[in-house]
Amino acid sequence: MKLYSAGDKSKAICETCQDMVETTFLYRDVPFDDGTGKVKDILASVCDRCGEVVAIPAQSLPAIRRAREKVEVSLEAQVPASDIEILDAAATRISERASVRHRKFLLAFYVRKMARDPQGAERIKQLFLEAKAAKPKAKVKVPRKRLSFKVSHDFEEEFAAFAKISGLKKTQVLRGVVREIRSDLVAPEYPASLPQLRELVATMES
Amino acid sequence: MTKKVGFKEAKRRAIEALRNKTYQIEERQEIETKNLLYGNTVSEEDVIEIIIKCRGQDHEMQPHHMVKTVDVHILRKDGWYIKFYFLDPETFFLSVHR
Numbered sequence: 651m652k653l654y655s656a657g658d659k660s661k662a663i664c665e666t667c668q669d670m671v672e673t674t675f676l677y678r679d680v681p682f683d684d685g686t687g688k689v690k691d692i693l694a695s696v697c698d699r700c701g702e703v704v705a706i707p708a709q710s711l712p713a714i715r716r717a718r719e720k721v722e723v724s725l726e727a728q729v730p731a732s733d734i735e736i737l738d739a740a741a742t743r744i745s746e747r748a749s750v751r752h753r754k755f756l757l758a759f760y761v762r763k764m765a766r767d768p769q770g771a772e773r774i775k776q777l778f779l780e781a782k783a784a785k786p787k788a789k790v791k792v793p794r795k796r797l798s799f800k801v802s803h804d805f806e807e808e809f810a811a812f813a814k815i816s817g818l819k820k821t822q823v824l825r826g827v828v829r830e831i832r833s834d835l836v837a838p839e840y841p842a843s844l845p846q847l848r849e850l851v852a853t854m855e856s
Numbered sequence: 857m858t859k860k861v862g863f864k865e866a867k868r869r870a871i872e873a874l875r876n877k878t879y880q881i882e883e884r885q886e887i888e889t890k891n892l893l894y895g896n897t898v899s900e901e902d903v904i905e906i907i908i909k910c911r912g913q914d915h916e917m918q919p920h921h922m923v924k925t926v927d928v929h930i931l932r933k934d935g936w937y938i939k940f941y942f943l944d945p946e947t948f949f950l951s952v953h954r
Contacts, residue, residue: 652878661943663923665884670923670943683886695880702885705948708877708900714887715896762897768934804895811954 654693654707662704664697672698673705680706682718686803689717722800725809727821730792733781733828737797740835744847745855754799755851756835760827762805765812774816777826797824861942863915866929870940871907873947874900879940882948892952903952906936 654660654675664671673695680703681688692713695705706714734753741752764770786792801809813823835841861869873879877900881893892898910931920926920941928950931938939951 651876660880660946662880662946662948663882663920663926663943665922668922670926680883681886682889684889686889689887694883703883705880705882706887707880711893714894718889718895802896803889804897807895808897 651709653709656693660695660705662695662697664700664702664704666700666702667697669699671704674698675707678703680714682721686721687717689714718804719802721803723803723806724798725801725806725820726796726798727824728794729797729821729825729828731795732786732792733825734795734797736828736832736836740831743835743841743844745851747855752851753797754801755854756831756847757799757824757827758801758805759847759850760830760834761809761812761823764827764830765808770812771816773830774812774823774826775818777829778818778822781825781829861927861929863912863917863929866915866940866942867907867910867931869942869947870929870938871904874904874907879947879949882950890953891949892954893949898952898954903938906933907931907938909933 656675656677658675660673660675661670662673663669675693676696677691678694678696679688679690680692680694692710693707694703694710695707696702697704737753737756738748740756741748744756745752764774767773809820809823813820816823818826834843835847881891887894889895893900893903910933914931914933916930916932918928918930920928926941926943928939928941935954937951937953938949940947940949942948
């Protein structure tokens with residue numbers, strides 16, 4: 651891995667100068683283009699002619715990713731109380747100290763897993779239809795409860811993209827994911843995913 | 857002036873730059889949040905995997921819109937859109953989108 655130092659020279663294409671320019675690596679505060687803040691004091695390639703930031707070296711990406719993580723948005727949905735019970739049951743399987751944040755961890759884990767699966771969009775549609783069709787045995791009204799999480803901007807974007815390609819609303823995706831958690835983690839006596847999830851949670855909590 | 861680089865060489869150099877983290881990302885004064893390399897959802901390894909899968913028909917070359925002598929390489933694969941160019945010895949990524 652090549653690390654640049656402040657003062658090192660490079661070149662880049664500068665939007666302001668509309669030309670290929672000589673640059674110098676300098677520490678700069680660089681804003682996000684969506685107005686959610688800025689990353690302070692990262693090494694950036696700065697145009698020697700106009701003084702604008704023209705490129706970001708790979709070594710500055712971890713700092714940008716950390717700053718991006720801090721930008722949180724709300725993800726909210728009204729779901730049947732039974733969905734919350736499934737999430738809580740799954741949470742108690744992955745941690746002895748199960749709490750609300752384990753619900754978020756589980757949803758994030760399964761959403762990301764399914765979003766990266768080429769068949770994920772089709773599967774989530776099927777799962778949502780199953781969840782919608784599942785009725786209580788007796789004719790009783792199941793109350794709806796609010797699920798609310800603070801999630802990173804990146805996760806929200808991935809979640810929204812997954813909902814879009816699936817043709818589902820966000821609440822419908824969440825319901826499908828809960829259905830997946832039920833069959834993958836709650837229903838089986840020895841779930842195949844359990845050792846990996848316990849390990850992940852234990853690492854996060856250590 | 858930049859040396860003409862064909863698909864296979866462009867692919868090799870892009871993978872090498874990602875693997876060794878020797879690349880830069882072209883910016884216009886701000887961090888373009890849509891570029892997935894800035895986020896936590898996509899790693900360099902994920903992008904390498906996509907590039908490895910690319911064949912000649914997934915590749916296109918266009919002159920850079922500002923500096924016409926620079927060839928921009930565009931890869932489209934499985935819904936991914938990856939755009940980069942070389943200013944020797946540097947590799948610059950313009951876009952990693954999905």
